[in-house]
Amino acid sequence: MKTDALIxxxxxxxxxxxxxxxxxxxxxxxxxxxxxxGEAEAVVRPGSTEEVAATVRHCYEHDVPIVPRGGxxxxxxxxxxxxxGIVLSLERLARVRSFDPLLWRxxxxxxxxxxSVQRLARENGLAFPVDPGAAEESQIGGNIATNAGGPHxxxxxVMRAWVTGVEAVMAPGEIARFGGPVRKDVAGYxxxxxxxxxxxxxxxxxxxxxxxIPAPPVSLAAAGFYSDAxxxxxxxxxxMASGVQPAAIEYLDAATLAICGATFPGxxxxxxxxxxxxxxxxxxxxxxxxxxxxxxxxxxxxxxALWRWxxxxxxxxxxxxxxxLSDDIAVPVDRLxxxxxxxxxxxxxxxxxxxxxxxxxxxxxHSTFLLDPGEPAERRAANAAAEELFALAAELGGTxxxxxxxxxxxxxxxxxxxxxAAVGAHDAVRGALDPKGLFNPGKKLA
Amino acid sequence: MKTDALIxxxxxxxxxxxxxxxxxxxxxxxxxxxxxxGEAEAVVRPGSTEEVAATVRHCYEHDVPIVPRGGxxxxxxxxxxxxxGIVLSLERLARVRSFDPLLWRxxxxxxxxxxSVQRLARENGLAFPVDPGAAEESQIGGNIATNAGGPHxxxxxVMRAWVTGVEAVMAPGEIARFGGPVRKDVAGYxxxxxxxxxxxxxxxxxxxxxxxIPAPPVSLAAAGFYSDAxxxxxxxxxxMASGVQPAAIEYLDAATLAICGATFPGxxxxxxxxxxxxxxxxxxxxxxxxxxxxxxxxxxxxxxALWRWxxxxxxxxxxxxxxxLSDDIAVPVDRLxxxxxxxxxxxxxxxxxxxxxxxxxxxxxHSTFLLDPGEPAERRAANAAAEELFALAAELGGTxxxxxxxxxxxxxxxxxxxxxAAVGAHDAVRGALDPKGLFNPGKKLA
Numbered sequence: 055m056k057t058d059a060l061i062x063x064x065x066x067x068x069x070x071x072x073x074x075x076x077x078x079x080x081x082x083x084x085x086x087x088x089x090x091x092g093e094a095e096a097v098v099r100p101g102s103t104e105e106v107a108a109t110v111r112h113c114y115e116h117d118v119p120i121v122p123r124g125g126x127x128x129x130x131x132x133x134x135x136x137x138x139g140i141v142l143s144l145e146r147l148a149r150v151r152s153f154d155p156l157l158w159r160x161x162x163x164x165x166x167x168x169x170s171v172q173r174l175a176r177e178n179g180l181a182f183p184v185d186p187g188a189a190e191e192s193q194i195g196g197n198i199a200t201n202a203g204g205p206h207x208x209x210x211x212v213m214r215a216w217v218t219g220v221e222a223v224m225a226p227g228e229i230a231r232f233g234g235p236v237r238k239d240v241a242g243y244x245x246x247x248x249x250x251x252x253x254x255x256x257x258x259x260x261x262x263x264x265x266x267i268p269a270p271p272v273s274l275a276a277a278g279f280y281s282d283a284x285x286x287x288x289x290x291x292x293x294m295a296s297g298v299q300p301a302a303i304e305y306l307d308a309a310t311l312a313i314c315g316a317t318f319p320g321x322x323x324x325x326x327x328x329x330x331x332x333x334x335x336x337x338x339x340x341x342x343x344x345x346x347x348x349x350x351x352x353x354x355x356x357x358x359a360l361w362r363w364x365x366x367x368x369x370x371x372x373x374x375x376x377x378x379l380s381d382d383i384a385v386p387v388d389r390l391x392x393x394x395x396x397x398x399x400x401x402x403x404x405x406x407x408x409x410x411x412x413x414x415x416x417x418x419x420h421s422t423f424l425l426d427p428g429e430p431a432e433r434r435a436a437n438a439a440a441e442e443l444f445a446l447a448a449e450l451g452g453t454x455x456x457x458x459x460x461x462x463x464x465x466x467x468x469x470x471x472x473x474x475a476a477v478g479a480h481d482a483v484r485g486a487l488d489p490k491g492l493f494n495p496g497k498k499l500a
Numbered sequence: 501m502k503t504d505a506l507i508x509x510x511x512x513x514x515x516x517x518x519x520x521x522x523x524x525x526x527x528x529x530x531x532x533x534x535x536x537x538g539e540a541e542a543v544v545r546p547g548s549t550e551e552v553a554a555t556v557r558h559c560y561e562h563d564v565p566i567v568p569r570g571g572x573x574x575x576x577x578x579x580x581x582x583x584x585g586i587v588l589s590l591e592r593l594a595r596v597r598s599f600d601p602l603l604w605r606x607x608x609x610x611x612x613x614x615x616s617v618q619r620l621a622r623e624n625g626l627a628f629p630v631d632p633g634a635a636e637e638s639q640i641g642g643n644i645a646t647n648a649g650g651p652h653x654x655x656x657x658v659m660r661a662w663v664t665g666v667e668a669v670m671a672p673g674e675i676a677r678f679g680g681p682v683r684k685d686v687a688g689y690x691x692x693x694x695x696x697x698x699x700x701x702x703x704x705x706x707x708x709x710x711x712x713i714p715a716p717p718v719s720l721a722a723a724g725f726y727s728d729a730x731x732x733x734x735x736x737x738x739x740m741a742s743g744v745q746p747a748a749i750e751y752l753d754a755a756t757l758a759i760c761g762a763t764f765p766g767x768x769x770x771x772x773x774x775x776x777x778x779x780x781x782x783x784x785x786x787x788x789x790x791x792x793x794x795x796x797x798x799x800x801x802x803x804x805a806l807w808r809w810x811x812x813x814x815x816x817x818x819x820x821x822x823x824x825l826s827d828d829i830a831v832p833v834d835r836l837x838x839x840x841x842x843x844x845x846x847x848x849x850x851x852x853x854x855x856x857x858x859x860x861x862x863x864x865x866h867s868t869f870l871l872d873p874g875e876p877a878e879r880r881a882a883n884a885a886a887e888e889l890f891a892l893a894a895e896l897g898g899t900x901x902x903x904x905x906x907x908x909x910x911x912x913x914x915x916x917x918x919x920x921a922a923v924g925a926h927d928a929v930r931g932a933l934d935p936k937g938l939f940n941p942g943k944k945l946a
Contacts, residue, residue: 156741157834179743201686212684214693215661228921235832237862238658239899240647240697241906242914242926242946247660247693251686257925268745295602297625299714337783386681388603416683453685460687468688475674479703479933480688486932487925500688 057095060118064098064140067108072099072146080141083128085463087377087427088436092135094121101146103163103221103229103260109142110258111227119495122254124164124196127188129380130461132200132253137496144195147260155180158266159218159235164195164259168202171264180266183210186457187368195259201251203457205302205364208415209335212457214250219263222249224256225488235263248483253459254494256487270301270335275357277318278348279326283307286328287391290414292347293332294387300344301335303415304364307394310409310422314370319359323351328394330414331364333357367411368420375407377427379436381463383447384418384456396446397421404439406432418456444470465499472500503541506564510544510586513554518545518592526587529574531909533823533873534882538581540567547592549609549667549675549706555588556704557673565941568700570610570642573634575826576907578646578699583942590641593706601626604712605664605681610641610705614648617710626712629656632903633814641705647697649903651748651810654861655781658903660696665709668695670702671934681709694929699905700940702933716747716781721803723764724794725772729753732774733837736860738793739778740833746790747781749861750810753840756855756868760816765805769797774840776860777810779803813857814866821853823873825882827909829893830864830902842892843867850885852878864902890916911945918946 065073074080076094083090095118100106113120119139126133135141147163150170154160155178162171168182168189175182185204186197196202198220203212210216219233232246233239249257280286286305293300306315308327315322315329322329330348334341345352372378385393394410401408401423412420423439425432440463444454448470455464469477480500485491511519520526522540529536541564546552559566565585572579581587593609596616600606601624608617614628614635621628631650632643642648644666649658656662665679678692679685695703726732732751739746752761754773761768761775768775776794780787791798818824831839840856843865847854852869869885871878886909890900894916901910915923926946931937 154834156737157832158740159832201690203684203686207684211657211661212686214690215657224921224925228919228924230919230922230925232918232922233899234897236830236898236902237833238649238653238830238859238864238902240649240658240903241899241901241910242918242922243702243929243944244647244660244690244693244697245922245925245929247690247696248929250693251690256689268743291602294604297714384682384684386603386605387683388600413684418684451680452682453679453687455687456682456684457686464687472678472688473674473676475670476676476678476688476691478674479670479676479691482932483689483691483694483929486928498689 061096063112064096064109067112068098068100068105072101076141079126080123080143081135083126083131083133085129085131085134087372088379088433089427090131090134094135094138094141097141097143099143099146106258106260107223107227107229110223113140114226114490114492117490117492119492121494122258124193125188125191127192128200128461129458130463132459132461132497134462136462142258144193151261159263160266161261161263162194163261164193166194168192168194168197175266176269179269181269182216182264182266184213184216194262198250198259198262199252199254200459205304205413208303208413209299209301214247216264217246217250217262218265220246220249220259221261222257222259233263237265251459253461253498255484255498256493272337273333273335273357274341275331275333275360276345276348276352276354277329277331277360278352279323280328281325282327283391283394286330289330289348290390293344296343296347298334298340298343300415301333304331305329305414306367306411307409309398309407310367310371310411313374313409314367317363319355319363320353331360371409371422375424375426377425378422379425379440380420380422381440381443382418382420382456382458383443383452383454384416385447385450385452387415387417389450390414390417393419393446393450397443400439400442404435406435406439416456417452460498462497468500507542509558510542510555513558514544514546514551518547522587525572526569526589527581529572529577529579531575531577531580533818534825534879535873536577536580540581540584540587543587543589545589545592552704552706553669553673553675556669559586560672560936560938563936563938565938567940568704570639571634571637573638574646574907575904576909578905578907578943580908582908588704590639597707605709606712607707607709608640609707610639612640614638614640614643621712622715625715627715628662628710628712630659630662640708644696644705644708645698645700646905651750651859654749654859655745655747660693662710663692663696663708664711666692666695666705667707668703668705671939679709683711697905699907699944701930701944702939718783719779719781719803720787721777721779721806722791722794722798722800723775723777723806724798725769726774727771728773729837729840732776735776735794736836739790742789742793744780744786744789746861747779750777751775751860752813752857753855755844755853756813756817756857759820759855760813763809765801765809766799777806817855817868821870821872823871824868825871825886826866826868827886827889828864828866828902828904829889829898829900830862831893831896831898833861833863835896836860836863839865839892839896843889846885846888850881852881852885862902863898906944908943914946
């Protein structure tokens with residue numbers, strides 16, 4: 055189909071002013087720092103679920119790839135149009151359809167920012183505890199499509215645990231609703247759960263019903279510095295043995311501390327080789343248990359300052375050499391220290407400075423290789439290092455992606471951790487729900 | 501395939517002594533009280549995952565239906581062999597493969613009783629908070645296959661939230677593992693979640709990795725009696741507005757209280773028309789808030805006595821007339837009172853005594869029509885009443901099954917709540933993963 059004709063037809067569906075030239079930020083996500091930018095025939099911004107369905111119908115009929123786009127904050131290239139077609143941005147579906155604070159539930163369109171849901175909840179004495187790193191920019195639809203996580207998922211679970219219903223446009227352009235404002239539903243297969251984390255390859259999420267909980271009574275943070283990853287691992291296991299459920303257990307390794315430890319609230323010890331952060335959100339008494347578990351020298355900085363600092367880590371690491379390749383493997387928690395140490399070794403073998411930080415309680419590392427984006431040799435080295443990292447995750451009984459997804463960066467890697475039968479099931483499900491292969495093609499390939 | 505030849509071949513796989521004549525309890529679940537009993541060519545009891553795979557391989561090759569069986573405590577006929585073939589019992593897969601209390605995780609085979617997991621957790625200062633009604637008999641595999649719930653799922657979520665990995669035998673007899681001892685994993689589609697609640701129609705779960713949490717510090721229960729469902733609904737909403745997260749919110753309606761209220765610990769008021777039960781598992785202070793929210797007259801019975809009494813409700817209702825048809829619709833919590841009242845009205849229209857009780861906070865009713873199982877006319881009336889009940893659930897924005905599943909009882913009812921596109925996706929997924937339609941055929945039909 056000719057681009058001009060496509061643009062004309064789509065303009066009749068969503069209004070000509072909402073079919074944009076494919077340019078600027080619509081063509082990439084955060085993997086732009088690794089040079090990943092796509093191309094598309096147009097950006098389409100539907101204003102309603104019906105317009106999304108009509109757009110998909112048109113594209114499905116004319117074999118046009120559809121790349122759904124939320125806030126564009128992904129780390130795996132999932133929103134980057136690598137096979138042409140259209141970028142379908144959900145940004146205009148940004149209404150809160152209903153909010154019942156006394157019933158702990160909210161219905162929002164896909165383009166509502168995750169931060170807005172968190173704020174609305176907070177202003178009403180409630181909490182939406184999923185806290186992905188880019189909550190101020192990321193959108194609910196994208197966060198569901200990647201089944202996003204964050205520090206507090208250690209206690210509260212990832213996005214899937216908070217979605218009771220989705221409205222989605224399925225092939226070849228039909229609106230479907232799975233679940234709703236009801237909190238339990240086992241009538242049909244869990245297609246709601248299947249859409250969570252499907253990265254736009256099985257359908258396009260247009261709205262969601264989310265559940266909320268009463269705001270936790272306290273938010274108290276503590277931090278402990280340790281000589282190395284092994285000692286840090288021990289502190290993490292002490293936290294888990296304390297009898298208290300921490301709201302989060304985070305870590306930074308020595309190399310990450312070398313980059314951003316200087317700005318740690320209150321400063322850090324000169325010999326620090328590993329940092330463990332934890333939070334209690336239940337009571338002062340529970341907090342005291344956690345502080346004790348961290349051992350002598352535990353600190354109790356202002357939680358807001360601490361989390362603000364923690365939020366700055368990713369960017370600080372990026373700017374330290376101008377670019378990075380950051381992966382999000384997860385391993386059984388007792389293998390964390392080993393994964394941390396071997397991340398550094400892998401970098402060393404490839405001539406790259408490596409560091410990691412992340413969600414220790416979930417065994418979820420952000421294993422990172424620093425690079426100068428202007429140096430193709432460094433990018434090649436980082437890609438080679440990433441291959442070793444994925445093999446490491448599989449070797450340790452973990453996963454190549456704890457929260458970012460496959461996107462384009464990890465295509466064809468699933469077989470490292472899944473058997474041929476499991477990979478076959480993955481592909482069969484995809485073929486069943488997107489028979490023409492037009493939903494975000496070239497992404498999340500098993 | 502001739503039965504004799506089948507039995508001979510299966511005996512070579514699992515040992516002749518583990519291929520039994522299909523008889524007794526292997527041919528039904530709790531729906532036997534409604535006269536539902538199946539037929540099969542044999543009962544096969546594999547002793548390992550490899551034997552399950554070999555059995556499935558043999559059956560898949562010879563077009564023999566496979567009906568997986570856990571504890572047989574289902575309420576929907578999901579384990580009843582209605583289309584012949586073999587019953588594949590997981591009872592011999594009953595090993596705890598690993599248990600790491602300090603790391604909050606356990607790996608168990610499908611035939612381990614859910615109660616055993618709860619007990620192991622408790623004895624180690626931990627909790628496995630999913631508490632389906634028949635935990636002493638039901639098995640982890642079956643509870644995962646039905647995505648089981650229970651009272652404490654109001655706070656802790658259903659089975660899916662506690663499974664980090666499954667081992668399953670997929671068509672045509674291949675072992676696959678989705679997830680594992682890792683707490684976060686978004687690499688592949690959520691096929692683990694898809695298997696949860698699939699009622700044995702997509703694959704046969706042979707083992708699971710479960711996560712655990714530290715045991716809650718307290719367990720304090722309170723109860724309030726109200727004049728009617730509307731007043732009870734108000735109390736439930738007061739609990740949700742208290743700022744505290746209750747561990748459970750249960751209810752019994754007037755007709756249920758008429759049957760089993762007399763044995764309520766400490767007795768019940770003569771004019772009671774609705775009972776609300778709640779539990780705090782966080783602190784004494786939180787408990788005080790919940791007691792206050794229940795209003796004047798709230799009682800604080802011994803939690804053990806209260807839950808023991810609550811556990812006896814289902815059986816007490818059954819024996820009151822000898823039989824019952826009990827469905828498990830769920831509605832948005834603000835529609836609970838309406839669903840309670842209309843359950844009774846539906847029964848009245850069909851000449852049946854009706855009652856309901858259940859998981860109020862989740863809007864999950866056990867809407868029940870009493871019957872004499874020896875009276876075919878009453879069974880017919882109950883089936884007709886159930887049809888109206890399903891329509892009611894859909895009308896109120898709810899689901900025809902909050903926790904029991906479709907089994908055979910609710911075949912072809914999913915279209916009441918799902919659009920044709922959604923039902924189409926359900927069927928497409930099934931066809932993709934069980935192309936020959938041999939996994940628990942005739943169950944969970946959309």
